[in-house]
């Protein structure tokens with residue numbers, strides 16, 4: 008019996024030696040053992056920081072998270088107004104919801120005991136059910152290296168600034184395929200961008216298509232509600248990117264560049280037609296006249312043509328595109344790109360009358376009589392004046408007239424020093440164009456740099472190209488030489504005074520600070536206004552105005568049911584995508600008016 | 611008049627002597643088993659199927675549940691399977707941390723086994739000690755991974771978080787403590803005449819049949835076979851640490867299997883120390899994956915395996931190129947040990963030894979019916 012020995016009996020008895028030792032499993036009286044610093048316990052959500060993107064609900068493999076409305080939190084741009092509700096009965100505390108939370112608002116806490124006889128109580132709202140959870144946060148994603156999202160954007164290849172100023176070649180070169188795929192992969196598909204886009208484009212959907220390598224699908228989805236996607240892909244003001252969930256802690260998805268990528272896959276109008284291949288409804292016998300071939304008018308033309316309307320667009324210029332043709336410089340939006348999109352529109356049946364100014368070559372009355380509905384998309388064609396002495400001198404330009412001439416192919420002699428007055432995108436455009444014409448450029452702006460309405464990327468690009476930005480300067484006089492040519496611009500320095508009513512600080516001139524900037528050209532880029540002289544008096548009581556803009560209802564309709572309007576002439580945002588959105592709204596309005604409510608439902 | 615020579619009894623699915631929610635149907639003649647049949651199905655949660663409807667990242671949270679007592683080899687296998695198909699690099703430090711986790715997991719699994727094995731012969735004190743001591747390892751896990759039992763820590767591309775400050779010191783301390791305690795256990799279990807009498811010669815696996823029957827892990831090594839994935843096909847940095855694979859206990863019974871584990875828990879403690887010494891102080895611990903909702907793994911398959919406390923643990927991962935695994939097949943040791951092997955070696959044994967034999971084989975129901 009190998010197992011029998013005396014040790015076998017005595018050794019186990021050594022256990023008795025433990026009797027006197029302090030037990031380490033039983034603690035009496037009760038001692039609380041705090042959970043570890045990264046314990047994965049009950050959820051906490053920083054309600055004010057959360058944007059309701061729903062990414063937590065999406066990743067939850069138990070479907071334990073629902074996004075629900077919360078009293079006191081209203082949906083707004085960049086916030087769905089919903090907040091996560093966790094079913095603690097389903098949760099497995101894997102913490103993926105925390106690791107994918109783009110804002111970092113969601114976390115798990117060191118709290119792990121929750122007892123209730125009521126099953127309903129296990130459905131709870133982190134942060135609302137446990138407002139005190141903030142101090143107990145444990146499992147977090149505040150170190151971005153451990154957050155699952157990719158916060159850095161694919162770098163867009165661009166021309167070197169030194170090269171840029173030598174020509175009007177396009178500055179942005181566009182993503183390569185692999186870059187676009189990677190960038191598209193970053194998108195979380197939360198859809199906050201869709202809400203922020205004036206036109207509510209199907210952003211997650213077309214980005215998804217790019218991520219999966221289905222570029223054609225992407226283009227089709229894009230054309231569903233934007234007929235000028237290549238334009239937008241290059242120059243859109245991209246409100247979508249401001250609200251991108253990733254932007255809270257990193258760089259937003261390059262939505263605009265991805266759209267650009269998708270549109271650039273189609274090399275010409277025929278290819279667009281082949282890929283998008285939209286169903287075109289048989290002619291319905293209704294006619295629509297459109298005034299102005301800017302983005303708003305073109306949108307109306309395109310979608311109505313698809314729905315079987317006879318659409319004719321009247322444009323006083325020789326080319327379509329409006330400000331995107333004559334305002335936006337070619338290094339941002341090349342002519343070929345615009346032509347390709349217009350060419351495609353012609354292919355689906357949009358008719359144009361170029362060089363035809365309404366009010367001169369054809370009267371508004373005639374159009375009104377001839378068509379079943381009229382759309383006014385005339386934009387803002389006049390420039391605001393500086394209102395200072397010497398403004399009419401030779402060498403003083405308004406930005407839009409200057410840009411127009413350059414875009415028409417003229418090589419304007421601006422001399423060697425240009426002062427551009429203003430701080431918006433138009434001012435930036437005029438400055439960068441002047442750099443390309445070989446001049447030294449100074450931008451003079453009334454307020455501080457952080458107050459500039461221009462896109463920060465544009466500001467950076469301008470500076471990289473050598474544009475000097477002088478802030479807090481108000482022009483007071485243009486000084487001319489004997490020939491009446493600009494010699495200098497006199498300005499006063501301004502100090503920023505807080506607005507007592509809580510608005511943004513106002514620039515107030517500092518007395519005696521007048522300074523002259525020697526220059527050869529002055530360009531004023533301080534705003535535009537509309538010219539409604541084509542509209543006869545008798546329409547004015549139906550087509551009402553408010554501070555220079557036409558008033559329309561939710562269908563884009565004026566008080567005359569037959570007259571619709573949109574674009575810069577209506578909205579105060581004044582960008583291409585808002586003009587497109589206005590156009591799209593009017594399309595629905597016109598369909599409703601001429602084909603009836605029912606027709607709206609079919610797409 | 612006895613019409614029936616044998617009696618059928620059911621051990622489980624609710625029985626303290628069974629190793630989980632499973633049942634062994636025994637046909638006994640007196641106290642002697644003449645036929646044994648394993649019945650499973652009391653714990654089916656369909657993990658493999660679930661994974662086909664979860665994306666590649668979500669699936670990672672499921673695999674740990676395939677083995678409650680030692681979840682980490684599952685995480686390791688899943689991560690390595692995905693990485694192999696995708697060709698994803700894992701940072702050096704992460705690979706050391708994975709080894710640390712796997713060895714700590716082995717230690718706590720053996721501590722749990724101490725409790726089960728001794729309780730199955732009626733010695734309850736050891737279990738109270740070893741499971742209490744196991745909690746010190748779970749404390750470490752809690753600190754490192756945020757969870758005590760299910761860690762969900764090793765994931766594709768590396769691990770989820772870096773070591774907390776001062777963590778290494780605390781690991782050394784716990785290792786020293788447990789090493790000391792193992793001597794206490796020895797006096798209570800291995801020196802104990804009761805255990806020696808009960809375990810020796812019981813639950814014999816014929817060594818010449820072992821490989822054919824698919825025996826792995828400590829039961830295989832207890833036949834005198836030198837077999838350990840960590841040595842045979844080293845993964846992570848197991849080729850850079852030193853340890854001995856015990857092939858010198860050859861009696862192939864419950865006793866030999868216990869001795870193998872007794873030896874290996876000490877080896878594991880040593881490996882943990884080596885890992886801590888060799889691990890780089892700094893460096894990334896995760897090679898970030900793309901957005902999980904859009905993360906597609908190229909078409910392909912991979913078979914990966916890990917040496918768990920219960921033996922070779924294999925995963926066969928198949929991708930059809932989509933965001934979801936096409937198939938994740940789990941091949942754990944318990945499938946063989948708890949079904950075919952158990953049914954064979956129980957024959958001729960005593961009813962009262964069934965529980966002890968099951969413990970010595972490491973049968974684990976969730977793994978049989980994943």
Ligand SMILES: Cc1cc2nc3c(=O)[nH]c(=O)nc-3n(C[C@H](O)[C@H](O)[C@H](O)COP(=O)(O)OP(=O)(O)OC[C@H]3O[C@@H](n4cnc5c(N)ncnc54)[C@H](O)[C@@H]3O)c2cc1C
Pocket residue numbers: 242243244298299300301302303304321322323324327328329330331334335336363364365366384385386387388407410432433436541573574575576581582583584586
């Ligand atoms: C310099 C500059 C840069 C800009 N940069 C950007 C940018 O980067 N991103 C962006 O989104 N937006 C930009 N915009 C704004 C954008 O171009 C406009 O918001 C958009 O073009 C407005 O579209 P619309 O259709 O309302 O009007 P417009 O584009 O102005 O088009 C109106 C059209 O109507 C025609 N028209 C006017 N009156 C008559 C008439 N009586 N008879 C016939 N035709 C008439 C005009 O010739 C013109 O073609 C920029 C604007 C400017 C000036």
